[in-house]
Amino acid sequence: MGDLIGIGLLILISALFAMSEIAIAASRKIKLRVMADEGNIKAAAVLKLQEKPGAFFAMIQIALNAIAILGGIVGEQALSPYVESVLTIFYQGPLLEQMSFILSFLAITSLFILFADLLPKRLAMILPEAVAVRVVTIMRWVTFALTPLVLFFNGVTNIVLRLFNVPAEREDIVTTEDIVAMMDAGAEYGSLQQQEYDLIGNVFDLEARFLSSVMSPRDQIVYFDIKEASADISSKIIDHPHNHFLVCNGNLDKLIGSVESKDILRQVLKGEAANINDDLLEKDIFYLPETLSLSEALNAFKGAAKPFAVVVNEYALVVGIVTVKDLMKGFMGDLITHTGDELIIERDENSWLVDGLTPIVELAKVLDVDEFPDQMHYETVAGYLIYMMKRIPKRAEYIQYGGFKFEVVDVEGIRVEQLLVSKIAAATNTASGHI
Template identity: 25%
Template sequence: MNDIPLGYLFATLGLLILFSAFFSSSETGMMALNRYRLKHLTQNGHPGALRASRLLERPDRLIGIILIGNNFVNIFASAIATVIAVRLWGDAGIAIATGALTLVILIFAEVTPKTLAALHPEGIAFPASLLLIPLLWLLYPAVWVVNGIANGLLHLFGVNPKAHTDHHLNAEELRTVVHESKQKLPKKRQGMLINILDLEKVSVEHIMIPRNEIIGIDIEDDLKPIIDQLRACQHTRMPIFKGDINNLIGVLHMRNFSRFLMREEQTKAALLQEASDPYFVPENTPLHTQMFNFQKEKQRLGFVVDEYGDVQGMITLDDILEEIVGEFTTDVADINQDITPRSDGSFYIDGTATIREINKALDWELPSDGPKTLNGLIVERLESIPENNICLTVNDYRIETVLIKDNMIKTATVNRVS
């Protein structure tokens, strides 16, 4: 090499550093690729994604070809730099070449290209695959030997290098991905995805209509009041019971009621013929399960029962859909008629209002892991039913009872104090 002009040696050294930067950035870019976006692009036939996917099927081979190339050019560059330094500065040039080349490789062949590849992995990895695939084919014998020795060492430590890494996400990881996609995903759509993931955490008893709020037809009433009640009904379906809601007989669709009104003979028996059988739901059924159960049974309304078969409430498919897309109304007064704002910033809240409804309507964080209603929360904290109006603090919320009747808190004012 002593006969080679210094200009050629410097050009060769610069070219080797460029190759080193290529291999370093390729390694970081390939490993930094978003696997889910890569799979999406692959399914859409993106050429770069297809090449990168082929290389990532065997990461040991990919790393092998990159490291073989990177080490070769770095060692070769070290030899060239030493020759140049010795010719310029003699024996002292060895130390100078070592220090200078280390600094140059760190800046221009490691830190800078790897940082660029980490920030723009697709822009680096996809073009790099054009060169890596033929290099892997050309140097396959060397890669096979190196990987064989390395994989043998890994087997000694109980590691299977051919085992595929599990890139599947669980629900919590999916929730994090959705939260982190704020710039790419509209807020409303992001909220819908989060709500779908939260369905498995909520059971039907959390969102059901309580039994005392169920509007239905008592078949023991006279026929004329029943017909008048059905004519004034604002719901699509009406439960029919005998004496008590626990004695459910059926569910009448208003479309079938219209058909009943066209009959010449209008009797209770004829009305019951238009009703369908009631559908019952265990109270601890998760919402995502119940949504599929509604679909399977071709039902839109179910009656929630406890372990003894007593009706605790009613749930509809619309209730579950509202858990996903939000309420179908926008005004707070429309969202929940049990919540009335006051001028001082507090709210009149009905004691039967559920904690979940209150938290959703007002964006509060009242404890929801215990009693389901505001009345239940107050009674649990007091450990008794108060005889007179009292005031208490639950976490960051000040609650003052307003009306106590029939052994329950009918109304209370609630204010967030911090």
């Protein structure tokens, strides 16, 4: 009976070590750091153990192998007499002893596989952090008790790893891909709401998107000429109720400053003629290069404390204007504002009307396309067509990519105004085509 109790104790001890090995290895550092920040001392101990796991794993292997050897020695002696006494009821031949040994061996092996290996490891995989914080103290004491053996085997292991030019310790760096994978898993299982998922995904796009994807382009800028008539100024304010207007001397490349519409409206309310004078003119214009990413532009706005910026190219020519609201819409979208001017209109489940100025990343999300070809060379859907065709496309021309057909619906001068994007039967990738 004592041997059977010994086998039970060996199985329990082996289960503890097997469970500890998997739990500490599988525990997520992000979750452990959160627990440690909340004051969980044992979570901090698990993190420390993960940073230098060599000694811990050496101890685990020493313990598990010792238990396995003891289990084999004790197990066969413990069960063989009982198995033999049962077998004598059915068989008393010359092979009785051998059969008892084989059945005892199979029984002990099965018990160890089931209760000392599979079940504890499954439990540790399901609840790695919870198990790890409960066993870490015991594991640290056992590691300390086996210090001589741990140092020897861990040292030999490190020498072998260095001989093969393999790092002795794991570098745990959380990459963007890791975070995206966690987001996908959270969205799939419902722990991350769709709005949260979209917002976090858009934040990662801040470095990949440039000002040209959110700014109002040059031809859409409404500005005042310094010599503009009072009636024209009033008419522009009525037709385009913006907070600020640029003031130029002839054209946009000769900027003088900016003016707030409320200052001009104040003149009108006083019964005066709307005009732009030096008292109303703000000559300190905030400029940003078009090569800035959205993240860099946000930082620039933070330092400048300006409501808008004039976007210029490398030749110091004005290419657009951008506001803080434009930047916020770039990664928050309809969470902060909603306008009636939809850039992407779904006609049915297989086709969309798309504005030529639509950022290519936004269209990629709608179509569930991972990435368009050479995406770093353009920002908008119109830019994608021009890049692929190597010229200004004409009406009714199209290209195919990723199972979609991109057909030009409307062209205004040299600008692609609108496209029809539709699914095609076979997913073919074609550089260009025409009807």
